Each structure stands twice: as C-alpha cells, then as structure tokens.
Amino acid sequence: MSGDDINADRMLEAMANNNQPSTINQLNGCTSKEELDLIMHIRRTILHLDEDTTNDRSSPKKDTISTTTATSLSTATLDFKIERAKQKFAAGSLEEAFYECWKIPQEQRTLEIWKIGGECCKKLRVFAVAQRWFSEAIHVCRSNNTDLNVKLEQARIARFFNTYLTQYPMIDIRVDERGKGIYAKRVISPGEDIFTDIPLVHAQTVDTLSISPACAICTTSLLTPAVYFETTWSRIPEKLQRQIEEYWPHITPISCPYCPFELYCSEACRQQAWDNYHKILCPSFNPETTELYQFCANGQIIVRETWNSIFSPMILAKLIAMIILNVVNSVQNGTTQNSIDLNYSHKLQQTDDGPLEQAKEIFSEFISSGDATYIRTIPRMLKIMKNIFNHSSMPIHYEINEQEFTYRFYQIACNAQSFSSPTYATTIYTRFLSNIRQRDRTGLYQLLQTYLKGEPIDQVFGGLFPLQSSLNHSCDNSCEIMDCQVTPEVAGIKVRCKHQLKPGDELTINYVDLALGRRARRAMLKRAYNFWCECQRCTFEGDDAYSCTECKTLSPIIDNPNPNLTNGNIPYRKPFPACSRCRNAWYCSPTCQKQAWKQGHKLICRDWTKERSSSSAN
Numbered sequence: 303m304s305g306d307d308i309n310a311d312r313m314l315e316a317m318a319n320n321n322q323p324s325t326i327n328q329l330n331g332c333t334s335k336e337e338l339d340l341i342m343h344i345r346r347t348i349l350h351l352d353e354d355t356t357n358d359r360s361s362p363k364k365d366t367i368s369t370t371t372a373t374s375l376s377t378a379t380l381d382f383k384i385e386r387a388k389q390k391f392a393a394g395s396l397e398e399a400f401y402e403c404w405k406i407p408q409e410q411r412t413l414e415i416w417k418i419g420g421e422c423c424k425k426l427r428v429f430a431v432a433q434r435w436f437s438e439a440i441h442v443c444r445s446n447n448t449d450l451n452v453k454l455e456q457a458r459i460a461r462f463f464n465t466y467l468t469q470y471p472m473i474d475i476r477v478d479e480r481g482k483g484i485y486a487k488r489v490i491s492p493g494e495d496i497f498t499d500i501p502l503v504h505a506q507t508v509d510t511l512s513i514s515p516a517c518a519i520c521t522t523s524l525l526t527p528a529v530y531f532e533t534t535w536s537r538i539p540e541k542l543q544r545q546i547e548e549y550w551p552h553i554t555p556i557s558c559p560y561c562p563f564e565l566y567c568s569e570a571c572r573q574q575a576w577d578n579y580h581k582i583l584c585p586s587f588n589p590e591t592t593e594l595y596q597f598c599a600n601g602q603i604i605v606r607e608t609w610n611s612i613f614s615p616m617i618l619a620k621l622i623a624m625i626i627l628n629v630v631n632s633v634q635n636g637t638t639q640n641s642i643d644l645n646y647s648h649k650l651q652q653t654d655d656g657p658l659e660q661a662k663e664i665f666s667e668f669i670s671s672g673d674a675t676y677i678r679t680i681p682r683m684l685k686i687m688k689n690i691f692n693h694s695s696m697p698i699h700y701e702i703n704e705q706e707f708t709y710r711f712y713q714i715a716c717n718a719q720s721f722s723s724p725t726y727a728t729t730i731y732t733r734f735l736s737n738i739r740q741r742d743r744t745g746l747y748q749l750l751q752t753y754l755k756g757e758p759i760d761q762v763f764g765g766l767f768p769l770q771s772s773l774n775h776s777c778d779n780s781c782e783i784m785d786c787q788v789t790p791e792v793a794g795i796k797v798r799c800k801h802q803l804k805p806g807d808e809l810t811i812n813y814v815d816l817a818l819g820r821r822a823r824r825a826m827l828k829r830a831y832n833f834w835c836e837c838q839r840c841t842f843e844g845d846d847a848y849s850c851t852e853c854k855t856l857s858p859i860i861d862n863p864n865p866n867l868t869n870g871n872i873p874y875r876k877p878f879p880a881c882s883r884c885r886n887a888w889y890c891s892p893t894c895q896k897q898a899w900k901q902g903h904k905l906i907c908r909d910w911t912k913e914r915s916s917s918s919a920n
C-alpha cells in the first residue's frame with residue numbers, strides 16, 4: 303500500500319469527520335473519483351450528513367464513531383466496527399455497510415472488510431470501486447484464492463459492460479472458472495430480439511471487396527454499373543451505358559483524396575475513417591501499407607494460403623492503428639482534436655505504459671487462443687505488419703513481434719463475426735430492375751438481357767463485437783445472429799432468441815454447421831477456436847455406431863464383410879442401431895436407449911439436417 307493511499311484515506315477520513323473544509327479539488331488524485339462520489343452520495347442521502355456544513359465543527363450531525371484522525375484503531379474498536387459492517391451488510395443496508403468498511407483505516411482493513419466493501423459496491427453497481435476493493439482483498443489474502451479472483455473478474459467485466467447491462471436488463475454477464483458468458487435474467491421467448499451490437503473494428507472480407515464494393519465505415523453498398531458489369535461494361539454501347547446509369551440507384555463513392563484504396567459513401571464516413579485509422583494507414587503517408595491494401599484487393603486465392611480466415615488482415619492493421627491513434631489523442635488530450643500533424647514534425651516522445659495500456663484495454667475482452675506454430679506458416683503477413691508499424695511515419699512505437707502478432711491474429715480469428723450491409727448490393731440491383739420496369743418505354747430491359755449477370759453477391763464484413771463475443775458456443779444454440787441496421791448510420795448485428803430461455807439459462811450461438819456429426823463438429827471447433835465442445839448436445843450424442851453412446855460398450859467384432867477391402871489391423875464391428883429420429887446416437891440395447899433418453903437425449907433429439915444454421919463466426 304503506498305503512502306499516498308494512506309494519506310488520501312486520512313484526508314477523506316478527516317473530511318468525513320467535518321474537520322477540514324472539503325473541496326473536491328483538494329481530494330482530486332487522492333482516491334478514485336468513483337469512490338469519492340460514492341462516499342459523498344452515502345453521506346448526503348443515506349446518512350443525511352451535509353457536506354456544506356463542513357466548517358461547522360460543532361455540527362450535531364458529526365459522526366461520533368470515527369476518530370478525527372486516521373490513527374490506528376484499538377483491537378476492540380476494530381472488532382466492533384467489523385461486526386457493524388457485517389450486520390449492515392447482512393441486513394442489506396449496502397451503503398451503510400460500505401461506509402462502515404470505508405471508515406476503517408485502510409491499513410487495518412481485513413480480508414473480510416475488503417470483501418464486504420467489494421460486494422457492497424458490486425451490488426450498488428459501482429464497479430470501478432468494487433474492482434479496487436476485490437483486488438485489495440486478493441492482496442491481503444496473499445494466497446491464490448479462486449473465489450476472489452472470480453469476484454475481481456466479475457467486477458472488471460461488469461465495469462467494462464456496464465452500459466450494455468444497463469441498456470439490456472434482461473441479460474447478465476457472468477464469469478466462472480470456464481470464462482465469461484451471457485445469461486438470461488428473465489424468460490425470453492423465441493423470436494425476441496435480445497440485444498444489438500456494433501463492431502469496434504471491422505473490414506470487408508477480401509473475397510467480396512473488389513466485386514461488391516461498400517463504404518469502409520458504414521458498409522453501405524457502393525456497387526456502380528461499371529463494377530457490376532465488370533469487363534462487359536466497356537463493350538456496352540455508350541448510349542446504353544447512359545441509360546443504365548440513369549436507372550441505376552444514385553451512388554457516388556468518395557475515395558480517399560490521397561490513395562485509391564478506400565471508398566466511402568459520404569464525406570462524414572471518409573472523415574471518420576481518416577480519424578480512426580486511415581491517417582496512419584494511408585499508403586501516401588505510409589508506403590508500407592500499399593502491400594497490405596493490394597494484398598486485400600487481389601482477393602481470396604492469395605489469402606487462403608497465407609491468412610487462414612475469411613476475414614481480412616485489414617482488421618488487424620485497423621485495430622492496431624486505432625490503438626495508436628487512441629494513445630496519440632489521449633496524450634494530446636484533445637488539443638489538436640482529430641488532426642495529427644501529418645508531417646509528424648513534433649513526433650511524440652516514447653509514451654509511458656499508461657496511455658498505451660489504456661488504449662489496448664478497449665480490445666482486452668476479446669479472447670485469443672490458438673496454435674502459435676500456425677503463425678510461422680504465414681510469415682509474409684507478419685512481415686507486412688512489422689513493416690507498416692515500424693515505419694517512420696508512425697506517431698508512436700508499437701512493437702509488432704511474433705508474440706504480439708499471434709495474440710492479435712487469434713483475437714480476430716476467435717472473435718470476428720461476419721455481417722452484411724443492410725443496404726445490400728442485391729437491393730441496389732433490385733431497385734435498378736424495378737426502375738427500368740416502371741419507367742422504361744424504350745425496351746431497355748430487352749436490350750439489357752444479353753448483359754445482365756443476375757443478382758450481385760452481397761458484401762460481407764468481419765468485425766469484432768464486444769458484447770456478442772461474450773456469447774459462448776453450443777451445438778444446440780439458444781440464440782442466433784442476424785444482420786441489423788443498429789442506427790441509421792451504423793450497421794451491426796442483433797442477437798435473437800431461438801429457443802425459450804428461463805432465468806439463469808445461458809445465451810449461446812453456434813460456430814459450426816449443426817448438421818455435422820459430433821466428431822466433425824468437435825474437430826472443427828478445436829481447430830478454429832481451440833476448445834473441446836462439452837455442450838448438452840455433444841454430451842448426449844455419440845461419434846459412431848461402433849460404441850454404445852450410453853454405456854460406451856464396443857459393438858461385436860464381425861468378419862470382414864467385403865474381403866476385397868482391407869482395414870489394416872482394425873477389426874470390423876457390427877454397427878449398433880441409431881436413434882431413429884436424430885441418427886446421432888447409437889445404443890447397444892433398448893435399456894441403454896431408454897436410460898439415455900431420460901438422462902437428456904430427449905432434449906437434443908431432432909433432425910438436425912433440417913435445422914437452419916444461424917450465421918456463424920466462420
């Protein structure tokens with residue numbers, strides 16, 4: 303515990319006892335603002351102690367229990383105070399209980415007091431303070447205490463997601479030893495929209511980038527006739543071209559004034575991209591990014607070999623650019639709002655860890671887990687990223703080494719969710735056709751028949767969604783993800799209930815094709831997300847017909863049914879009969895089947911080949 307902390311506490315203690323004029327300024331920097339606000343609030347509204355009479359030392363409201371200075375309490379007094387705090391807490395008087403805890407001098411607070419104080423703050427939804435008190439509890443505890451670690455993690459998560467949880471009172475984010483998950487707090491019915499989410503960072507998938515361009519910010523389709531008709535465009539007679547343009551919905555893509563690589567639907571989107579990431583990724587200022595932009599523009603074939611994800615490596619570059627610009631903005635403290643000097647004439651000195659760590663925290667909730675050796679198979683991507691962020695135009699140094707690259711790569715691979723612009727390319731095309739049909743008097747539609755290529759593909763984006771990424775996988779998912787125009791300007795996703803949820807049920811989505819058998823699903827999940835699925839469905843399904851799903855007995859060995867085929871040394875077995883409905887479980891006997899049905903097979907037994915797969919993260 304630092305001397306400053308003790309002084310801060312003494313100062314507050316003195317203030318609490320009306321011995322000093324209390325001005326907020328005086329206390330700034332002493333303790334967290336949240337803690338101070340909470341104490342002020344408790345004194346004013348719960349204890350009716352008026353801060354305005356702080357100079358009046360004879361105030362009858364003066365708290366008689368506290369000592370006037372933060373000298374150590376005697377053992378008896380301390381025990382008495384601890385007992386009072388416990389009683390208030392047990393009685394549900396959270397504010398008063400916290401006040402009792404807080405009045406005990408910091409250096410005398412026991413593990414129990416830190417814990418009670420933390421619990422009070424958590425229940426009062428003052429998560430920043432709860433976080434501090436739980437971390438002090440861990441500090442006092444000295445041994446590795448799982449329970450306290452979980453409590454601290456819960457407070458941290460609650461603080462991080464506070465806005466969401468206030469906005470969506472029907473859900474809760476809980477943490478246990480397995481990690482975090484989202485749970486229902488009330489009954490949620492099938493078809494009900496549970497929450498919407500917008501990406502912190504996103505980029506268009508490389509396979510849709512060149513054939514169906516969209517605004518890099520708001521994802522609005524920017525499909526023009528020239529792009530739609532591709533090579534055919536130049537062969538269309540000029541008069542017909544003019545007519546097509548006349549009936550095509552009006553689209554004017556705006557490009558970055560300094561490079562040809564980014565397109566936007568409006569000046570506002572262009573500015574936002576510039577401020578958020580493009581000013582340090584624009585190839586005209588950082589030539590090293592040219593290779594990345596070209597890499598993406600050239601499409602999927604190169605990408606499949608070197609970046610094993612349908613998601614663009616641009617997400618990673620943008621993510622780091624955003625962190626860097628966040629640091630720059632926080633250091634400059636708004637003085638040069640949104641405009642770094644492009645000549646970087648006054649390059650910022652190496653920033654201390656503070657602002658960089660803070661900027662990184664925005665992305666800290668996205669878990670990262672995967673095979674580090676895979677990274678060595680995509681050396682070109684690591685090299686491109688190193689070159690970009692080591693370039694002299696960077697306002698601060700951000701170290702991209704193999705470890706950092708691996709961490710960020712798997713953050714994207716494990717969490718990126720695909721979504722599409724609600725102003726689909728197909729919508730533009732449909733509007734074009736209906737414009738022609740409604741107004742055409744010159745037989746244009748007939749003329750066009752030879753040139754039309756049918757519906758264009760929709761542009762797909764991959765993004766990191768803070769709340770959605772807290773949803774865990776289940777092979778019998780309770781929720782599904784849908785595209786959604788979250789605000790008129792911002793596209794994102796919404797999470798919709800698929801199966802009825804009771805309070806306490808976990809909200810889950812699926813990451814794989816539900817029609818696959820258990821062995822294939824588990825293998826895919828292990829490969830792509832590095833976990834072994836133990837969901838309810840995986841629990842009550844089997845891998846194959848050669849062992850009983852319930853009692854695990856192997857099926858009887860038989861002679862080779864086809865002597866022309868060999869099976870190495872593996873014996874041939876007679877398959878057990880499959881469950882006639884789902885065909886994903888096999889039993890040695892009707893007894894085993896009945897037993898399994900009762901145990902839980904009935905909850906997941908249905909024809910999964912007919913189940914509509916909700917959009918998945920892959």
Ligand SMILES: [Zn+2]
Nearest residue numbers: 517520567571
């Ligand atoms: Zn836009």
Ligand SMILES: [Zn+2]
Nearest residue numbers: 558560561584
């Ligand atoms: Zn540019």
Ligand SMILES: [Zn+2]
Nearest residue numbers: 777835837840
């Ligand atoms: Zn499963």
Ligand SMILES: [Zn+2]
Nearest residue numbers: 850853890894
């Ligand atoms: Zn059996």
Ligand SMILES: [Zn+2]
Nearest residue numbers: 881883884907
């Ligand atoms: Zn079944």
